[in-house]
Amino acid sequence: MSFIEEMTWRGMVHDIMPGTEEMLNKERVTGYIGFDPTADSLHIGNLVQIMTLVHFQRAGHKPIALVGGATGMVGDPSGKSAERNLLDTDTLQHNLTCVKAQLEKFLDFSDPENGAEMANNYDWFKDFNFLDFIRDVGKHISINYMLAKDSVKSRLETGMSFTEFTYQLVQGYDFYHLWKNKNCKLQLGGSDQWGNIVTGTELIRRKESGEAFAMTTPLIKKADGTKFGKTAGGSVWLDREKTSPYKFYQYWINASDEDAANFIRIFTLKSKEEIEAIEAEHKEAPHLRVLQKALASDITERVHSKEDVDAAIEASQILFMKGDEAVQAFKNLSEQMFNDIFDGVPQGEVAKSEFDGGIDIIALLAEKSGFLASNGEARRALKENSVSVNRAKVKMDAKVTSSDLIAGKYLLLQRGKKNNFVVKAV
Structure with missing residues (x-):
């Protein structure tokens, strides 16, 4: 299957310049995508473009991942309602190093024929002075052409700095530089980048009478209207320190059926036949969430x-465990996993030394932790047999000791099935 055929059935083609598919079908093409280095990790929003390069390489073409060391200092106005903060050189260099390490997990950089390459536009912009730029680049693109771009028009009323206004020229020159020096004929990106991308093809045409091509992918949206890649805690990152593997897995496992059917096409390498088989199995028993599990695991x-x-x-x-099985599983939880599972659950702190001699369960539930409002409420809950410590039911005369602490630090208190509370020993 060709690159365009693969991308089309996966629903990953938004705009494509005439002649692009014909070129891709007749030769090995070098193409690139730019990645924003304003954080030291990519997030799942970037996965669309990472997967685009993966499919591009699998189809036999040569991908270049351009990290914008120079453009990160300027700021891309596309899709933004306000100008973003500019970064200093040291921060950008740290971010570039981290982003490169993440991209290397997806792309093959070793293949002698079509091995991926990293590029940093700071390398060709660091010695490019302003007068040379406006003489050699700026004169080829008119103000009228630049003002017609949606990314500019949407910002004219609220205000836009000259710095951000010129961003499309800087990105356009990236394409020109790679076309000139790497024989790069195709730029890929999200649909919000179309205006910047075609500025590059236009610059190549006007400056060198050359020919270059463009293709964009749709911006991913969730069926319920909420933003893809965002949770109550913020972005879902690829860096395990920013988003733990457990939370990362949970993001995908909690996808709706409609979203999961879309995501499994975009974010996995499963074939059309494999995906259709998974969907058929899911349809037979939706409550088992076969589709979401396949997506999240992959x-x-x-x-x-x-x-x-x-x-x-x-x-x-x-x-979902019950009885002794649940109690035993809780005892073996690591601190990281405990925190991941119960992130956002109300917490209280109790001095660790108090557990050494054992804390009376009534005192722990009420005055010590603040989980329940009073000793009287604690007694009522215990009489109802509705209180658990680390998933084990407890009685009125129970004492909780340091040996009960998970990872030497935590307790999970429960009243009924849904009322949870974490005690942290400090």
Whole structure:
């Protein structure tokens, strides 16, 4: 299957310049996508473009991942309502190093024929002075052409700096430089980048009478209207320190059926036949969430590891365990996994030394932790047999000791099935 055929059935083609498919079908093409280095990790919004390069390389073409060391200092107005903060050189260099390491997990940089390359536009902009730029680049693109771009028009009323206004010229020159020096004929990107991309093809045409091509992917949206890649805690990152593998897995496992059917096409390498078989199985028993599990396992393993997938599945299952099995599983939880599972659950702190001699359960539930409002409420709950410590039911005369602390630090208190509270020993 050709690159365009592959991208089309996966629903990943938005705009494509005439002649692009014909060129791709007749020769090995070098193409590039730019990545924003304003953070030290990519997030799942970037995965669309990462997967675009993966498919591009699998189809036999040569991908270039351009990290914008120079453009990161300027700021892209596309899709933005306000100008973003500019970064200093040291911060940008740290971010570039981290982003490169993440891209290397997806792309093959070793193939002698079509191995991926990294490029940093700071390399060709660092010695490019302003007068040379406006003489050699700026004169080829008219103000009228630049003002017609949606990314500019949407900002004219609220205000836009000259710095951001010129961004499309800087990105356009990136394409020209790669075309001139790397024989790069295609730029790929999200649909919000179309205006910047065609500025590059226009610059190549006007400056050198050359020919270059463009293709964009749709911006990913969730069926319920909420923003893809965002949670209550913010962006879903590829860096495990910013988004743990468990939370990463949970993002995909919680996708709606409609979203999961879309995401599994975009974010996995499963074939059309494989995906249709998974969908058929899911349709037979939707409550088993076969589609979501296939999606979450595949993408978590590629971003993190098989061990992380197994740990995330095990942690997810713990929440549904009952009796002795649940109690034993809780005892073995790591601190990281405990925090991941119960992130956002109300917490209280109790001095660790108090657990050494054992804390009376009534005192722990009320005055010590603040979980329940009073000793009287604690007694009523215990009489109802509705109180659990680390998923084990407790009685009125129970004492909780340091040996009960998960990872030497935590307790999970429960009243009924849904009222949870974390005690942290400090």
